[in-house]
Amino acid sequence: MNANKSGARILLRDVVPRFLELYPGVELDLVSEGRLVDIVEQGFDAGVRLLEAVPQDMVAVRFGGVVRFIAVAAPSYLQGREPPDTPDDLHAHSCIRQRLPSGKRYRWEFSRRGAEVAVDVPGTLTLDDNDLLVEAAAAGHGIAYVPEHFARSRLQAGRLVTLLEDWCPPIPGLALYYPRNRHVPSPLRAFVDLLKDTGRERGTQGTTA
Helix, strand or coil, X not given: CEECHHHHHHHHHHCHHHHHHHXXXXXXXXXXXXXXXXXXXXXXXXEEEEHXXXXXXXXXXXXXXXXXXXXXXXXXXXXXXXXXCCHHHHHHCCEEEEECCCCCEXXXXXEECCEEEEXXXXXXXXXXXXXXXXXXXXXXXXXXXEEHHHHHHHHHCCCCEEECHHHCCCECCEEEEEECCCCCCHHHHHHHHHHXXXXXXXXXXXXXX
């Protein structure tokens, strides 16, 4: 199974221990990486990505609840600066940019009342890891844009504040996906069923596409 790190962490916490206990003879090979791959071409039975990144010809099973990306900055960075009111205001700030696994820099994506905006933000520091982005923002190096759960502890401690709240709505979260028109191996079917059961127990089970 191919998964991003966030998805792998949730599966290791919520599903994998129970699966290995119920099926001790099954080997589970979980490859964690950030880049998007063709799971069929690369020989994986299934993949895990944000629902919006799942190809249309796949069966997708949502799990883990919704995800929210937020813009954050340290109070020390904002001292003497006007906080941004709109995504376009970010052009007047120093932003901590993110390098995607593909090598491209991520264009920050915002949405409000049906209006969607993608901003190629300015900045002199580019990182490729959400934890590092949060650390750099907390150190006062600029504004970062990260999944909310990465920044939660520093927000609660007052080391970071949230910006552009109205432009950061929740989006559908992660999904496990596999080819629609291929035979589903019995171990994968068992894993999917357990994932659905776990989602129902936690109240985070989404629809199956």
